[in-house]
Amino acid sequence: MRPISRRQALLLGGLGAAATAAGGAGLVWSLSSRPAPLIGSGLVQPEELHSESGLLQVRLEAAPGQLQLAGREVSALGYNGSIPGPTLRFRAGDTLKITLANSLSQPTNLHVHGLHVSPDNNGDNVFVTVTPGSSFDYEYRLPGNHPPGLYWYHPHHHGMVADQVFAGLFGAIIVEDPQGIETSAERVLVVSDTSVDQLGGIRAASAMDRMAGREGDLLLVNGQSNPEFSALPGQRERWRIVNACVARYLRLRLDGQYLQLLGQDSGRFEKPQDVDEVLLAPGNRADLLVTAAAGESVLRSFRYNRGTMAGMMGAGPAPGSAVEGTEGTVLATFRVAGEPAAPPPGIPRQQSPADLRQAPVAARRQIIRSAGMGMGGGGMMRFTINGREFDASRTDTTAAAGSVEEWTLINTSPMDHPFHLHVWPMQVIGDSGGSPEWRDVVNIHANGQVKVRVAFADFRGRSAYHCHILDHEDLGMMGVIEVL
Numbered sequence: 001m002r003p004i005s006r007r008q009a010l011l012l013g014g015l016g017a018a019a020t021a022a023g024g025a026g027l028v029w030s031l032s033s034r035p036a037p038l039i040g041s042g043l044v045q046p047e048e049l050h051s052e053s054g055l056l057q058v059r060l061e062a063a064p065g066q067l068q069l070a071g072r073e074v075s076a077l078g079y080n081g082s083i084p085g086p087t088l089r090f091r092a093g094d095t096l097k098i099t100l101a102n103s104l105s106q107p108t109n110l111h112v113h114g115l116h117v118s119p120d121n122n123g124d125n126v127f128v129t130v131t132p133g134s135s136f137d138y139e140y141r142l143p144g145n146h147p148p149g150l151y152w153y154h155p156h157h158h159g160m161v162a163d164q165v166f167a168g169l170f171g172a173i174i175v176e177d178p179q180g181i182e183t184s185a186e187r188v189l190v191v192s193d194t195s196v197d198q199l200g201g202i203r204a205a206s207a208m209d210r211m212a213g214r215e216g217d218l219l220l221v222n223g224q225s226n227p228e229f230s231a232l233p234g235q236r237e238r239w240r241i242v243n244a245c246v247a248r249y250l251r252l253r254l255d256g257q258y259l260q261l262l263g264q265d266s267g268r269f270e271k272p273q274d275v276d277e278v279l280l281a282p283g284n285r286a287d288l289l290v291t292a293a294a295g296e297s298v299l300r301s302f303r304y305n306r307g308t309m310a311g312m313m314g315a316g317p318a319p320g321s322a323v324e325g326t327e328g329t330v331l332a333t334f335r336v337a338g339e340p341a342a343p344p345p346g347i348p349r350q351q352s353p354a355d356l357r358q359a360p361v362a363a364r365r366q367i368i369r370s371a372g373m374g375m376g377g378g379g380m381m382r383f384t385i386n387g388r389e390f391d392a393s394r395t396d397t398t399a400a401a402g403s404v405e406e407w408t409l410i411n412t413s414p415m416d417h418p419f420h421l422h423v424w425p426m427q428v429i430g431d432s433g434g435s436p437e438w439r440d441v442v443n444i445h446a447n448g449q450v451k452v453r454v455a456f457a458d459f460r461g462r463s464a465y466h467c468h469i470l471d472h473e474d475l476g477m478m479g480v481i482e483v484l
């Protein structure tokens, strides 16, 4: 990483202004002149930091820089000079201390997405503002029964979340298994999308982009364009996949390989599920076992139709449907060749996930998300929850600590919206039986609804729920919950 010029820093600081800036000899290059995606570069793993004797202490510096992105240097934002930031690994019962240093020219803060930790004080408190040039010491204590799995971190300063994530601020978190699964390789695949402008910086989003939820021109894995990696036939690998895109849904396929899903978001299924395809809304994660079969397979993301605002006028295909007939976008190439490996041992049985279906319900609520034309005009839509835009000083929902609630998540708009609740994971309550499904981001189809149950266990305090199309969150589709 090279230090960047003040001018570039200014451009990055005002992402909104970058698109209108001109000139900049030596910096100018256009999308059409950029090199083709680098094929054949090996997959790079983000740096890994592990806890020791129950403690992981790290310093994360959020800073602009000339960072490696899609095989070249781009003026972007990163934690500790890389995109993604370091992977943080620790166990249930551990303490995580993060000093967040803000070297950006705008405020930021930190959120540990999916972790069941206190939202108070210097815990997972999204109401904290870390001003430019200052730092903040976060401390998170994981309960001893914290579910294992894949989580992630990203900024959460309201109004700037989408810009900062799109520019490169995100990283993975792994809560280790109490009992490991034998694999020949474990890979973290953080999928993100972004767009690079003519000055070699991150392209600013237009008002339309924000309303629709911006999707980048580049779809990257660990900041790389189509990295490749390999295995021997018969080897079993574990892939931990984060959807860190601001708004893009990933419909992932790896044809030719045997895939088993160990879990999604928080925790683990009792038994791995055989899958051909995994749909990850923004913010969702997949914990996947891949048993390698000889040949070359391409990890692709197929288009998912999440609806559009134009759907308001009744145009376009029905949202929620898979759009077929495209090749999909290449994410990575997996080559399997060589002497077959000995078959891997069986997968140890996982701890049964909790099940709230029989639990007494203390309160039932409706959380209604809508998007509609505002009173103020100007062509901006209002993105609301229960009719209101986010206000950090207002508490929208109060729940009692120790109680179980049932929420009906309703979407009255013509686009899908992924609903995310901080701190407390949600159990999706379907019509059918089946094993309990836990998520911290639940997609709600256009004009659809989903019932979830939440156990407000362990922690009190104020936190948030919001649409994980981060542009919508920034536009106000967020509410405040206080657990008392």
Ligand code: C2O
Pocket: 111, 113, 154, 156, 283, 420, 422, 464, 466, 468
């Ligand atoms: Cu991943 Cu409130 O966010």
Ligand code: CU
Pocket: 111, 112, 113, 114, 420, 421, 422
């Ligand atoms: Cu979150």
Ligand code: CU
Pocket: 416, 417, 418, 467, 468, 469, 472, 473, 477
């Ligand atoms: Cu939304």
